[in-house]
Amino acid sequence: xxxxxxxxxxxxxxxxxxxxxxxxxxxxxxxxxxxxxxxxxxxxxxxxxxxxxxxxxxxxxxxxxxxxxxxxxxxxxxxxxxxxxxxxxxxxxxxxxxxxxxxxxxxxxxxxxxxxxxxxxxxxxxxxxxxxxxxxxxxxxxxxxxxxxxxx
Amino acid sequence: xxxxxxxxxxxxxxxxxxxxxxxxxxxxxxxxxxxxxxxxxxxxxxxxxxxxxxxxxxxxxxxxxxxxxxxxxxxxxxxxxxxxxxxxxxxxxxxxxxxxxxxxxxxxxxxxxxxxxxxxxxx
Numbered sequence: 001x002x003x004x005x006x007x008x009x010x011x012x013x014x015x016x017x018x019x020x021x022x023x024x025x026x027x028x029x030x031x032x033x034x035x036x037x038x039x040x041x042x043x044x045x046x047x048x049x050x051x052x053x054x055x056x057x058x059x060x061x062x063x064x065x066x067x068x069x070x071x072x073x074x075x076x077x078x079x080x081x082x083x084x085x086x087x088x089x090x091x092x093x094x095x096x097x098x099x100x101x102x103x104x105x106x107x108x109x110x111x112x113x114x115x116x117x118x119x120x121x122x123x124x125x126x127x128x129x130x131x132x133x134x135x136x137x138x139x140x141x142x143x144x145x146x147x148x149x150x151x152x
Numbered sequence: 153x154x155x156x157x158x159x160x161x162x163x164x165x166x167x168x169x170x171x172x173x174x175x176x177x178x179x180x181x182x183x184x185x186x187x188x189x190x191x192x193x194x195x196x197x198x199x200x201x202x203x204x205x206x207x208x209x210x211x212x213x214x215x216x217x218x219x220x221x222x223x224x225x226x227x228x229x230x231x232x233x234x235x236x237x238x239x240x241x242x243x244x245x246x247x248x249x250x251x252x253x254x255x256x257x258x259x260x261x262x263x264x265x266x267x268x269x270x271x272x273x274x275x
Contacts, residue, residue, distance in 0.1 A: 017257055101255075
């Protein structure tokens with residue numbers, strides 16, 4: 001198994017690419033100070049030639065705005081929790097799939113897991129990089145964790 | 153012409169359908185499927201002219217759907233729209249008979265380029 005980890009620049013640039021493609025029309029993703037966001041989070045894992053976990057953390061307001069943009073909803077339309085979970089899960093799926101493509105394979109991408117609050121990470125997970133950004137004036141955090149031997 | 157869009161995410165199905173419109177293919181009928189199993193049944197029942205499928209789905213993934221369709225003698229034009237665009241995935245898709253693999257995130261230009269060999273633009 002590879003002990004490599006994606007670089008901060010790689011993860012930042014693919015996160016910005018996801019935002020620019022599906023969310024950037026209203027406002028671009030900016031560098032931010034990060035910090036715990038509360039709100040929604042999503043995680044996806046890669047297993048095989050490289051093993052790690054990609055997480056996305058968003059405030060309630062950002063998660064709702066992401067959902068509205070991705071579904072093409074009007075500003076006064078309220079996104080259901082089911083739609084928000086779907087949209088936030090798709091964000092982590094895109095970032096995770098692109099991280100997987102950067103790392104040595106073959107490996108398998110899980111289905112996304114979405115939670116209100118923070119997704120708990122396995123005890124052997126070590127943070128390899130963390131992108132702290134800002135959208136609509138609120139924090140967006142994308143992080144990559146590696147597991148066990150890869151983290152040592 | 154009829155296009156089947158298979159993705160377990162309703163959000164992503166909406167984005168794919170919107171991008172089809174932006175790429176000039178908005179005049180085609182679109183049907184949706186939320187996993188590979190439902191997509192396979194719908195393709196065999198309704199014979200769409202093109203399938204745009206996610207790879208990673210519950211119940212049955214996109215590559216198993218494509219392999220199943222080919223095993224059933226169905227030659228429907230089939231392309232992937234997936235977050236996984238590595239050389240390995242592209243090679244597996246091509247070996248199973250996929251025409252193209254569009255990696256997420258994508259643009260309308262990417263769609264236009266990949267689909268123009270299969271579908272006529274509708275304006």
